[in-house]
Amino acid sequence: MKRVIYLIILIGIITACLPACLKKDSYISQSEIPVVKEVQLDKYPLNKIFPNPKTVTINGVDYLQSQLPVGDYGGRLITSTIGEGPKTFNPFTAKDATSSQMANMMYDGLVSMNPVTGDVTPKLAKSIEVKGNKYIIHLRRGIKWSDGKPITADDVIFTWKDIVFAGLGNTSVRDSIIIDGQLPTIEKIDDYTVVFTVPKPFAPFLRILSNPIAPKHYFTSIPNWEKSFDRILATTINPKDIVYSGAYHLKKYVPAQRVVFDRNPNYYEINLDNKKLPYLNQIVYLIVGDLNNEILKFEGKEIDTITLRGATVARYKAKEANSDYYIYNLGADTGTMFLAINLNNRKDNKGKYYVNPIKQKWFADKNFREAIDYAIDRKSLVTNIAYGLAEPLFTSESLNGIYLNKSITGHNRDLSYAKELLKRSGFYYGKNGFLYDKNGNKVEFDLYTNAGNTERESIGVMIKQDLADLGISVNFKPVEFNTLVNKLTNTYDWDMSIMGLTGSPLEPHNGKNVWASNGPLHLFNQRPVGYSVDDRLSWEKELDYIFEQAALKLSFDERKVYYDKYQQIIYDERPIIYLYSPTRVVAIRRKFKNTYPSTLSGVLYNVEEIYIEKAKQ
Amino acid sequence: MNIIKYILKRIIQTLPLLFIVSIISFFIIRLSPIDPLAELRLNPSISQETLQKETQRLGLDKPIPVQYAKWASSFVRGDLGVTSSGERVADKLKERIPNTLLLTSIVIFMTWLVGVPLGILGAVFHKSQFDRLLTVLSSIGMAIPSFFFAILLLIFAVKTSLFPVGGLTSFDFDEMSLGGKILDLAKHLVLPVTVLFTISLSGLQRQMRANMLDVMDSEYIKFARAKGLSEWQVIFKHALRNALNPLITLLGFEFAGLLSGAALTEYVFQYPGLGRLILEAVMKSDINLVMASLMMGSIMLVLGNLLADILLIITDPRIRGVGK
Numbered sequence: 001m002k003r004v005i006y007l008i009i010l011i012g013i014i015t016a017c018l019p020a021c022l023k024k025d026s027y028i029s030q031s032e033i034p035v036v037k038e039v040q041l042d043k044y045p046l047n048k049i050f051p052n053p054k055t056v057t058i059n060g061v062d063y064l065q066s067q068l069p070v071g072d073y074g075g076r077l078i079t080s081t082i083g084e085g086p087k088t089f090n091p092f093t094a095k096d097a098t099s100s101q102m103a104n105m106m107y108d109g110l111v112s113m114n115p116v117t118g119d120v121t122p123k124l125a126k127s128i129e130v131k132g133n134k135y136i137i138h139l140r141r142g143i144k145w146s147d148g149k150p151i152t153a154d155d156v157i158f159t160w161k162d163i164v165f166a167g168l169g170n171t172s173v174r175d176s177i178i179i180d181g182q183l184p185t186i187e188k189i190d191d192y193t194v195v196f197t198v199p200k201p202f203a204p205f206l207r208i209l210s211n212p213i214a215p216k217h218y219f220t221s222i223p224n225w226e227k228s229f230d231r232i233l234a235t236t237i238n239p240k241d242i243v244y245s246g247a248y249h250l251k252k253y254v255p256a257q258r259v260v261f262d263r264n265p266n267y268y269e270i271n272l273d274n275k276k277l278p279y280l281n282q283i284v285y286l287i288v289g290d291l292n293n294e295i296l297k298f299e300g301k302e303i304d305t306i307t308l309r310g311a312t313v314a315r316y317k318a319k320e321a322n323s324d325y326y327i328y329n330l331g332a333d334t335g336t337m338f339l340a341i342n343l344n345n346r347k348d349n350k351g352k353y354y355v356n357p358i359k360q361k362w363f364a365d366k367n368f369r370e371a372i373d374y375a376i377d378r379k380s381l382v383t384n385i386a387y388g389l390a391e392p393l394f395t396s397e398s399l400n401g402i403y404l405n406k407s408i409t410g411h412n413r414d415l416s417y418a419k420e421l422l423k424r425s426g427f428y429y430g431k432n433g434f435l436y437d438k439n440g441n442k443v444e445f446d447l448y449t450n451a452g453n454t455e456r457e458s459i460g461v462m463i464k465q466d467l468a469d470l471g472i473s474v475n476f477k478p479v480e481f482n483t484l485v486n487k488l489t490n491t492y493d494w495d496m497s498i499m500g501l502t503g504s505p506l507e508p509h510n511g512k513n514v515w516a517s518n519g520p521l522h523l524f525n526q527r528p529v530g531y532s533v534d535d536r537l538s539w540e541k542e543l544d545y546i547f548e549q550a551a552l553k554l555s556f557d558e559r560k561v562y563y564d565k566y567q568q569i570i571y572d573e574r575p576i577i578y579l580y581s582p583t584r585v586v587a588i589r590r591k592f593k594n595t596y597p598s599t600l601s602g603v604l605y606n607v608e609e610i611y612i613e614k615a616k617q
Numbered sequence: 618m619n620i621i622k623y624i625l626k627r628i629i630q631t632l633p634l635l636f637i638v639s640i641i642s643f644f645i646i647r648l649s650p651i652d653p654l655a656e657l658r659l660n661p662s663i664s665q666e667t668l669q670k671e672t673q674r675l676g677l678d679k680p681i682p683v684q685y686a687k688w689a690s691s692f693v694r695g696d697l698g699v700t701s702s703g704e705r706v707a708d709k710l711k712e713r714i715p716n717t718l719l720l721t722s723i724v725i726f727m728t729w730l731v732g733v734p735l736g737i738l739g740a741v742f743h744k745s746q747f748d749r750l751l752t753v754l755s756s757i758g759m760a761i762p763s764f765f766f767a768i769l770l771l772i773f774a775v776k777t778s779l780f781p782v783g784g785l786t787s788f789d790f791d792e793m794s795l796g797g798k799i800l801d802l803a804k805h806l807v808l809p810v811t812v813l814f815t816i817s818l819s820g821l822q823r824q825m826r827a828n829m830l831d832v833m834d835s836e837y838i839k840f841a842r843a844k845g846l847s848e849w850q851v852i853f854k855h856a857l858r859n860a861l862n863p864l865i866t867l868l869g870f871e872f873a874g875l876l877s878g879a880a881l882t883e884y885v886f887q888y889p890g891l892g893r894l895i896l897e898a899v900m901k902s903d904i905n906l907v908m909a910s911l912m913m914g915s916i917m918l919v920l921g922n923l924l925a926d927i928l929l930i931i932t933d934p935r936i937r938g939v940g941k
Contacts, residue, residue, distance in 0.1 A: 078788055084897050087702035095702065175664040230703045255712040256889030258788055284788045289887050293783055296775050300782040485655040501659065513664070520658075520665045529665065 050116040050596045050606075053269065055126050061142030062126050064269040066277060068594045071611030076282035077592065079604065080294050080303045085287040086259060089242070089250060090233035091212040093169035102285070103233070105261055105607075106244035107212035110137060110156070115601035118402050118506045120206050124151065124213055124245070128206070130554065135196040135205065136189075143268040145215045146244045153188045158216035160186050160196075168229045173211050176204065176510070179551075201552050203559055204509045218243035247278045247608035259285040269608055278608035298587065305592075305603050308585045310387050316587060325587045330599045332391045332399030333584040337456070337500045339376070339463065339577040341369060343525040343537075344492050354492040358441050363495070367425040369574040374411065374418035375470045376463060382580050385458045389585060393578040396515075396570045400599045401505040403560055405567040418470055435471035444473040445495035448487065451478035456498050459579065463498070488523055498579075499523070505600055508563045509551050515543050515566065524575035539573050591616040620930065624923065631919045638915045639689065643908060647681045651902040653701055675701060675904075688908060698905035700898070706909045709894060714876065716785055717883070717890035721875045723806065724813040732818045733864070736825020740833060741852060751822065758819030763812055767885035770808045781805055783887035809886045813879055824867065828860040835859075862933055869925025873918035877910075 051067035081098045088094055091103035112123040122128060124143075129136040143151050164174050165183050177184060182199040189195060198205055219225050222232055233242065239250040247269065248261035261283040269277045286303060288294045298306040308316055308327070320327050341363050344354045353360070362368045378392035394410035397403055426438030435443040447464065449456040457478050464474040474496075479487075487494045501521075504510040513519040517540045518527060525540065536544070543566055550562035570576065584599045591612045597603040604610070654671055657663050672678050676687065691698055697706035739751045774780040781787065785805050786798075793801060832838060833856055841851045871878075880892030887893070891910065898906035929936050 084894075087700075087704060093703070171667055171670070172663065175667060235704065236708055252791060254786070254790075254889070255709075256887075256893060257784055257786060260788070260791075286784070286788065288783075289884065289893060293887050296771065296782045300775050300778060302782060302788075480650065482650050482652045482655045485652065485658050486650075489658050499659075520663075520668070 050114055052121045062140035066271050066609050068609045070271050070273050071279050072614040073279050075280055075612035075617040077280050078284040078303050079305050080286045080288050092163050093230050095170050105248045106246040108245050109210040109212050111209045115596050115598045115605040118600050133198050137194045139192040149217055152191045153194045155213050155216045156194050157188050159214045201554050203551050203554050204507050215243045248283055279611035305588045313585050325589045327587050328597055330584040332581040333599045334398045334505050335500055335502050336398055336581055337579045340497050340523050342494050343575055359445055365425050367421040371418040371421040373574050373577045374414045376466050377413040390580040390582045393581045395567045398503055398505050399581045403508050403563040405564040408571050429471055433471055446475045446477055447496045448494050449478050449498040450481040450484045459498050512547050516547055517544050539569050627923050642911045643685045653902045697909045700906050701903045706905050713891045713894050721879055723810055725871050727814055728817045728821055732821030733825050736822045737829055739826040740829030755819035755822050758815045763816050764881050764885055767812045767882050780808055785889050809882050809888055812882050828863050832856045832860045865928050866925050869921040872921030876917055877914045
């Protein structure tokens with residue numbers, strides 16, 4: 001009898017639990033969106049001027065001279081990199097951000113940039129003259145590779161001709177400088193002068209010169225170096241064998257744990273006392289698997305600097321006064337969050353439309369797109385999802401971009417205006433409060449994003465709510481990242497989608513793959529590869545023209561006119577509705593001086609100039 | 618001589634097994650919707666040509682059976698291929714295997730050292746207060762999810778600063794003296810070992826206790842007692858030897874777990890072992906790396922079972938007939 005009672009109780013418990021499992025598979029219910037208080041943070045003084053280093057010649061050596069205050073030598077900075085760590089130390093084969101970052105510690109490029117303004121400044125090059133299609137590079141005299149061999153024009157020619165133009169390793173640099181199917185040419189004038197000639201004026205070229213320069217004698221000393229190029233500077237290399245030019249060089253790589261860099265005692269940059277930089281003896285990158293672990297490590301004082309996200313900012317801010325770190329709000333970052341609308345009106349090869357023709361009509365309607373834009377409450381997105389650590393965004397260039405069109409100021413949420421726009425296009429409301437188009441079709445479409453990204457999932461839920469106020473039913477469907485990418489780039493069977501892309505704040509031309517009508521990432525109106533029919537919309541034609549022309553102009557002001565226009569077109573036509581740009585918040589321990597963190601370059605950009613006061617080492 | 622014949626026979630039987638395992642895993646991975654190039658496709662600065670080149674380099678443009686044949690032929694020749702980022706798979710595994718072995722062998726050694734005696738004690742003092750206490754403790758140990766326990770310990774480490782937050786060595790490990798190095802390793806190992814130890818200890822203790830109880834109940838033990846042997850002799854000479862057989866089989870499985878048993882804990886503690894490497898590889902559908910680790914797991918399992926069977930032949934006269 002006792003057993004029967006136990007059995008009944010057990011069955012009772014199980015049946016009580018079952019409904020939880022059977023609950024309808026709706027992703028996030030409204031109640032789960034956390035209502036949070038905005039975090040108040042002081043803005044980092046963005047007008048803080050970073051003085052560009054100058055060139056000084058001492059005993060025939062063209063040193064680079066830092067213009068920042070003189071600091072103390074010694075100490076070490078520990079930072080972190082998220083993921084699996086570097087895959088290679090070869091700057092030319094690196095494909096991921098971590099590998100390039102590590103490789104670029106050891107190899108300098110011809111030019112660099114001002115971390116605050118983004119201006120191009122000389123690095124390995126002493127100076128650069130631009131004469132129309134020609135870029136005349138004057139190299140520094142007397143500076144050397146780590147093994148004592150001089151850095152000369154031969155190394156530059158080798159790097160560009162034999163590696164980049166030849167298409168060895170990662171070809172993204174090569175791809176970006178093919179102009180009308182032609183590569184630039186390079187020739188040697190003397191040991192310290194080279195000239196690049198581009199087929200026609202091409203503005204982005206100057207920045208591309210920041211590509212690292214390889215030591216010719218070291219690369220060619222490896223037998224069969226071209227064939228085994230992917231293996232040069234592999235992670236298994238003995239650090240003692242590396243020939244480098246950068247401020248730091250690899251000391252030890254411990255897989256999945258850390259990468260240790262030691263100071264280069266013969267670096268060509270000096271301080272105002274004419275003593276050699278860098279100040280810090282060692283830079284350590286701890287390899288951490290995820291964000292949570294990184295935060296724990298910062299809290300456990302194992303790392304010195306960290307980029308803070310979301311909810312953690314408020315917690316750290318509260319502790320800042322009694323701590324040994326400063327928190328800086330660097331302002332809007334390069335990332336953008338947006339809502340893309342599928343304007344595709346083509347058929348697949350089976351004769352079926354990618355997008356339902358009824359929906360096509362809505363999406364092709366400019367008023368409809370504008371109504372969607374006006375119905376979205378960006379302010380509450382920023383407050384509720386980004387914890388206030390973001391800024392509403394209305395432009396396709398990110399807010400820290402140097403080509404940002406500042407005349408686009410955006411708008412607040414305006415439901416009545418949105419409704420009026422819909423009315424103009426013949427949409428009407430049924431008795432049930434839902435929106436119908438002029439042919440009597442209920443307005444209902446799918447909204448996709450990648451599952452697992454909680455930020456985008458929350459945005460989806462809020463946009464669904466916002467559009468419900470317009471009487472639009474949105475089926476919000478978070479799907480696997482791969483599935484989403486396949487939809488966007490291959491099968492085109494989506495209506496709207498929440499995405500984010502990281503653009504370049506310095507060079508709008510890098511967005512050409514998105515904005516050019518034949519671009520491989522022209523998401524909102526993707527044409528299949530090899531599509532030859534010219535069915536461009538009038539403003540797509542205009543965009544094509546702008547991107548072609550703007551690259552030909554060399555002065556900033558001339559280019560700005562074009563890029564302002566392109567942002568205006570995107571804002572007016574709204575094929576992509578921009579939502580917000582997260583702000584970047586970093587924490588740095590107070591003992592570090594001469595730090596110039598910026599969203600353009602991060603925290604460690606001028607690592608050779610950062611020092612720790614003697615008393616705190 | 619017979620034993621050698623037996624081993625050879627077993628190894629030959631293994632080959633078709635490995636073949637089937639490899640086919641199933643390869644096809645499952647390749648048929649899953651994971652696209653190794655998904656990230657690249659959404660990168661605005663990647664050109665169409667680069668994407669095509671990558672597709673060719675990874676062999677994704679060929680039909681799956683062809684991909685499999687290519688992989689299998691190089692695997693048989695002992696070449697594990699390269700990862701999707703171009704590093705040698707063998708190098709990657711070589712970097713991680715010692716770390717995982719260090720962790721798992723410490724755990725297995727400690728578990729057996731403590732678990733077996735506790736199991737015997739539990740059985741000998743069956744239904745006593747002591748046995749009940751052990752039962753409660755081992756139930757708790759079995760019930761705690763390992764990742765959750767690991768996270769709790771990690772928070773403990775952060776709050777108290779008694780232990781480092783994950784990893785295996787401190788950043789200045791190379792500058793330490795030998796004693797310092799050992800101490801540093803020990804400090805990093807305490808938490809992950811605690812998690813794995815707690816969980817596997819409970820299982821082993823229960824297993825040993827159950828075996829022992831089974832045996833203690835049997836006729837020959839009653840006979841031994843009736844014969845007037847001391848309790849000590851009954852337990853260690855008659856009961857224990859018979860109770861050990863299932864444990865030897867278990868040891869075979871433990872051997873298989875040497876390289877793959879700690880993945881979850883490794884991940885939480887950011888331990889630089891195989892677990893983290895393989896998890897990442899699966900996420901990115903890095904086929905060569907995943908296949909290498911799967912094959913390694915299968916081979917270890919087969920090998921562990923073989924070892925256990927050989928040990929059984931040695932310890933148990935009743936099984937020796939099999940070899941003949």
